[in-house]
Amino acid sequence: MSIQTALELVLAAVVLGLAAWAVAARETSAAVVGFIAYGLLIALVWVALGAVDVALAEAAIGGGLGGVLLLSAGARLRENEKRAAAERPGAGARLAAAALSAMVAAGLAVAVLRLPTPAPTLAPQAAANAAATGMGNPITNVLMAFRAMDTLLEKFVLLLGLVGVWSLAADRLWGGNPGPRHQADPLGLLAFLARLLAPIGVVVGIYVVWTGADHPGGAFQGGTVLAAMWLLTMMAGLTDTPPVSSLRLRLVLVAGPGVFLVVGLAGLLFGAAFLSYPAAYAKPLIVAIEVAMTLTVAATLTLLSAGAPEQRLER
Amino acid sequence: MSGAVVFGMCGVAVVGLGLYSLITNPHPLRKIIAFNLVGSGAFLIFGAVARRSATTAFSGDPAPRALVITGIVVAFSATALAVALLLRLFDAAGSATLGADAQSSTADDASGR
Amino acid sequence: MRLALDVLTIVAVSGGAFFFLAGTVGMLRFPDTLTRLHALTKADNLGVGLVVVGLLPQAAGPREAAELLCTWLLVLLSGSVVSQLVARTVFATDRLGDALARGPGPPR
Numbered sequence: 001m002s003i004q005t006a007l008e009l010v011l012a013a014v015v016l017g018l019a020a021w022a023v024a025a026r027e028t029s030a031a032v033v034g035f036i037a038y039g040l041l042i043a044l045v046w047v048a049l050g051a052v053d054v055a056l057a058e059a060a061i062g063g064g065l066g067g068v069l070l071l072s073a074g075a076r077l078r079e080n081e082k083r084a085a086a087e088r089p090g091a092g093a094r095l096a097a098a099a100l101s102a103m104v105a106a107g108l109a110v111a112v113l114r115l116p117t118p119a120p121t122l123a124p125q126a127a128a129n130a131a132a133t134g135m136g137n138p139i140t141n142v143l144m145a146f147r148a149m150d151t152l153l154e155k156f157v158l159l160l161g162l163v164g165v166w167s168l169a170a171d172r173l174w175g176g177n178p179g180p181r182h183q184a185d186p187l188g189l190l191a192f193l194a195r196l197l198a199p200i201g202v203v204v205g206i207y208v209v210w211t212g213a214d215h216p217g218g219a220f221q222g223g224t225v226l227a228a229m230w231l232l233t234m235m236a237g238l239t240d241t242p243p244v245s246s247l248r249l250r251l252v253l254v255a256g257p258g259v260f261l262v263v264g265l266a267g268l269l270f271g272a273a274f275l276s277y278p279a280a281y282a283k284p285l286i287v288a289i290e291v292a293m294t295l296t297v298a299a300t301l302t303l304l305s306a307g308a309p310e311q312r313l314e315r
Numbered sequence: 316m317s318g319a320v321v322f323g324m325c326g327v328a329v330v331g332l333g334l335y336s337l338i339t340n341p342h343p344l345r346k347i348i349a350f351n352l353v354g355s356g357a358f359l360i361f362g363a364v365a366r367r368s369a370t371t372a373f374s375g376d377p378a379p380r381a382l383v384i385t386g387i388v389v390a391f392s393a394t395a396l397a398v399a400l401l402l403r404l405f406d407a408a409g410s411a412t413l414g415a416d417a418q419s420s421t422a423d424d425a426s427g428r
Numbered sequence: 429m430r431l432a433l434d435v436l437t438i439v440a441v442s443g444g445a446f447f448f449l450a451g452t453v454g455m456l457r458f459p460d461t462l463t464r465l466h467a468l469t470k471a472d473n474l475g476v477g478l479v480v481v482g483l484l485p486q487a488a489g490p491r492e493a494a495e496l497l498c499t500w501l502l503v504l505l506s507g508s509v510v511s512q513l514v515a516r517t518v519f520a521t522d523r524l525g526d527a528l529a530r531g532p533g534p535p536r
Contacts, residue, residue, distance in 0.1 A: 001316075008318045012325040019329045019352055023336040028344055035348050042355060045322055049362045050374035057384045061391050062355065069391075070348065073398045077344055077411055087341035087412060097338035105331030112323040112360060121368030121376040138377035139384070147381060154385050161392035165399040189516075193509040200502070220388055297388075304395035308403065 008048055015041050028077070032070045039063030052216035053139045056208070060224035061301070068231065069305050134283045136214035143218065144286045148275045152264060155257035155293065158300045162253065166244050169309040175245035176313040178306035184237035194236035201229035209294045213283075219290045223297030230302045241306050243313050249299065256296025260289050319366035326359025343404075343411050347397050354390045358383045433485035440482030447475035461518045465511045472507040476500055 018041060022034040039062040046055035089097075126138045126146065133145045143151050169176070184190045209222030233239050242249045263285055264275040271278055277285050333352030340346060365379040405411040447470055454467025480500040487493040 004318070005316060005321070008321045012321050015325055016328055016332075019332050022348055022352065023332050023340075028342055031345055031348055035351065038352075039355075042359070045325070045359065046362060048318055049322055049366045050369060051362060051365065051380045051383075054358075054362065054380050054383050054387070057387050058355075058358075061387050062351075066351065066391055066394060069395055069398055070344070073344055073402060076402060077405060079410075089339055089341070094339050097335055100338070101331040101335040104334055105327050108327040108330060108360065109324060112327060112363060113320070115364065115367060117367075119364070119368035119376075121373070122378045123368065123373035123376050126377050127373065138373075139381050142377045142381040143384065147378070150382070150385055154389060157389055158392050161396050164396045168399050168403045189509055189512050193506070196505065197502075218384070220384055301391070304392055307395075308399050 011041070011045060011048060015045060028074050029071075032067070032074045035070065036063055036067035039066060051139075053137070053212075053218060053221070056216060056218075056221040057224070060221055060228070064228055065224060065231075065301055065305055132279065132282060133277070133286060135286070137212060137216065137218070139216075140212050140218050144289065145277065145282070148260075148264070151293075152257065152260045152275070155260060155296065158297070158304075159253060159257060162300050162303055165304060165308055167308075169244075173309045173312055175243060176309040177241045177243050177311040178303060178309050179234075179241050180310055181240060182235050182237045184235070186237065190236040191238055194233045194238055198229045198233055201225055201232070205229065205294075205298075209290060212290075213287075219293040220297055223294040224301055226294065226298035227301035227305070230298065231305055234302075234306070241303075244303075244309050245313060252295055252299045253303075254296075256289075256293040259292040263289060317367075319363040319369075322366075323360055323363030326356040326363060329353075329356030329359065332356075341412065343401050343413060344398075347394060347401070350397070351390065351394055354386065358386055361386075437482045437485055440478050444475045444478030444482060447471055447478060451475060462515055465515055469507065469511055472511075473504060476503050 015038065018034055018038040022031045022038055025031040025034055040059060043055045043059035043063060046052070046058055123138065126141060129146070130136065130138065130141055133141055135141055135144075166178075205222045205225035207222070208217040208225060209219050210217075212218035212222065234241055263277075267276040267278075268274040330353050333349045333354075333356060336349035337346055337353065340349065361379045361383050365376040367375075369375045401411055451467050451469075451471025454470070455464045458464045458467055477500055480496050483496055484493050487496060
């Protein structure tokens with residue numbers, strides 16, 4: 001057994017241990033913390049699997065923003081623990097659930113072990129067609145050019161999710177600001193961190209988007225860093241969440257899928273098919289779409305984390 | 316035993332653990348965490364599939380990896396919607412349970428307070 | 429020269445790993461939150477610092493070396509601010525708990 005295999009086994013064992021902790025912990029806050037640690041270690045697993053882009057996305061979205069969401073929800077639901085604990089299913093139900101989970105896991109394990117060899121792959125084709133976009137990162141090529149339809153539909157799914165979250169506001173609060181108004185001390189420590197870290201974070205986020213063309217990175221990862229910086233300034237009380245009825249906010253949210261859709265329709269009207277880029281303008285068009293996408297992803301992820309409107313709109 | 320197989324099996328085990336927690340744990344927030352575990356395990360299986368075809372020239376298949384990035388973002392938005400639903404249920408009914416006794420208290424608040 | 433740099437990497441990264449181990453043992457064994465924070469800061473500052481120093485000879489150029497140093501500085505910044513915030517919250521919560529346990533009386 002080589003050192004690399006031994007390291008991979010140790011990493012997999014630690015990840016499984018954290019997943020078991022997130023499942024078995026008595027208190028919800030302990031389970032949430034275990035899940036956040038699990039998310040960060042899964043990012044390491046993705047690096048070991050050779051997919052640095054996915055590792056960046058998992059660390060930022062899965063570990064970072066997901067952690068913020070679950071932690072704040074767990075804090076607000078703290079009074080619910082005893083009521084929930086009283087509803088634990090009996091030993092028979094738990095045994096049946098364990099048997100079902102084991103069967104599903106066994107079926108998946110057989111499927112994974114019986115995957116065909118040699119493994120089929122699209123990597124050579126992706127590399128051969130990279131000249132069509134002029135970008136060196138195969139995952140960005142797949143996301144923005146070869147499977148652009150998936151990315152376009154994903155933008156609409158994000159928008160629908162946000163509309164769903166907003167629609168959960170009480171009627172009298174519609175149009176107000178999401179989340180409670182954070183009242184941190186403007187001269188205090190959290191405000192200091194927000195003032196110092198947010199500019200650095202914005203530069204890092206824009207860099208991650210820009211470098212995604214040829215190196216690991218991309219619009220989703222960079223947009224998430226920007227979203228985290230906006231959330232930090234909101235939590236420090238330096239700025240309030242924007243009211244959901246704000247026209248500027250809605251324009252930013254629609255910009256990403258809108259630009260994508262316009263380029264796609266232009267491809268249908270003037271080119272070969274929906275979302276076909278003309279060969280000469282492929283890279284500038286993709287960059288334009290990525291800029292719009294980054295702004296939209298940053299705004300959408302921030303607002304998804306902030307939640308449904310809870311402050312009445314000041315008129 | 317290559318890295319792809321090790322992490323593929325790890326993903327399978329995480330899916331099993333998440334499924335068990337989804338069924339048995341009564342607290343809705345734990346069910347949301349379990350749903351995320353199932354998703355993360357499924358993405359690991361994707362990653363193992365992508366890694367199996369690695370050669371010295373390519374580190375793996377980019378198509379499943381791009382799908383996983385899409386999946387991570389969509390799973391986060393689904394989690395956000397689920398958490399918002401849960402918090403609204405908690406506000407409206409006074410307790411966040413999926414049991415039968417929660418229904419009667421929500422009926423009083425049907426005016427959308 | 430190459431050998432000397434590699435030896436430096438191994439020694440420094442091992443030292444960083446030792447500080448991480450010490451910090452984790454401290455976090456698990458110390459009795460309350462404030463002492464645990466104290467143990468964790470050793471892992472944050474010295475552990476990451478030694479690992480970064482060990483990786484500097486392996487960096488591909490001055491830009492990568494600068495990126496490594498920036499990573500360490502950002503970890504220091506966020507770690508110190510978060511430790512302060514946690515410690516202040518614990519302090520305030522303890523004070524509140526003590527005040528509630530004492531009951532009504534002349535304010536301190």
